Amino acid sequence: MARTSTAPTAPHDPKVAADVEAVIATLGGMVEAAFHVVDQIAGLVARQVGGPGARTRARLAGVEDLAGSYVGDSQHPVRGAGFVAAVGFLVDQPWWLEWFAAGEDGRSHRMVSQTDPDGAGFYDYEFLPWYVVPRDTGHRHVTGPYIDYVCTDDYNMTYTAPVVLEGRFAGVAGADVGVQTAESILMPSLRAASRRVAVVNQQGRVVASNSGRHLCGDLVSDVDVPALWERPSPALHVLPGLPLGVLELGS
Known part of the structure; x- marks a missing residue:
């Protein structure tokens, strides 16, 4: 599974001005908060899906409640979170996004996307950076800022980490932080x-x-x-x- 340590921040450098160091620390804290959610989801997926038995969508039970506890918290910067399965990893859903995002009511809602390759509007995530980089490198990644046409139609940043089970890439755990939220966190410093x-x-x-x-x-x-x-x-x-x-x- 993905590593569970928090996202690293830049080490103290005596040659860096204190006001710049404050910006670095604020950025590091925001990143750490996002990757804490990512690591929590990765750990849950590893526990639920790891081990014997067919790997089915039903075994992702629990991701909704865990992701929703962050996404539905207006005091937390994460506004979307979940697990995206590696293509072909789940036997009953070759493409699957177990993803939840904040709705206009501020509550967490399941994101509905077309996961049938033969269906209109099929969402093929296999070539997107937030999926490809963790899959190919085995490391965390931050994608963005980019305009997220699937969830928010606004500038977004996606934090992802690979989930590996028994040596096999199982997918990515991820969390979204809107750029507007990121700006509100970063602007004071x-x-x-x-x-x-x-x-x-x-x-x-x-x-x-x-x-x-x-x-x-x-x-x-x-x-x-x-x-x-x-x-x-x-x-x-x-x-x-x-x-x-x-x-x-x-x-």
Whole structure:
């Protein structure tokens, strides 16, 4: 199953300004909260589906209550969570999303999607990054920000981790944090920073910033962020093992 430790935060660096370090810590705390949900779901799936017997959708019982306890909590940043089965892993549902999202009433609701390959609007998740990267690397991943046309029709970030049973990839456990929620968490520390700072993904797409020139969803154009990911820079503070970081844009 996926590892159960919390998401790592960047280690203290005496050369990092205190206000930037506060942004890094806030980002790390948000990521940790999301991956705590992911790890809880991964552990439940491993207990329910592991062991002898046919691996059926019915054995995912319990995911709804667990995911719903977070998704339905307005004080928690996660607004969607669940398990997405590896293609062919469940004998009665070759494609299956045991996924729950917050509705307009604030409560958790099952996400309904077309999982019949012959059906209209079939949702083929087999090639999407939040599924592919954990499957191929065996590690956690953060996808986004991206426009989620399936759940929210808004900017979203999806946190996923692989679930492996008896050496076989079983699927991914995941959690969604809306970018609007992420901004509300990150903005106090960003506003307190004395320099321009942005939270970015590995492609340089902005999650949140304190600069009017760098809005959510924008690609940073004045800095080659992918290159900085390859060549460590004092201006970029990456969360270990994850495609998220804090970029100093200057004073």
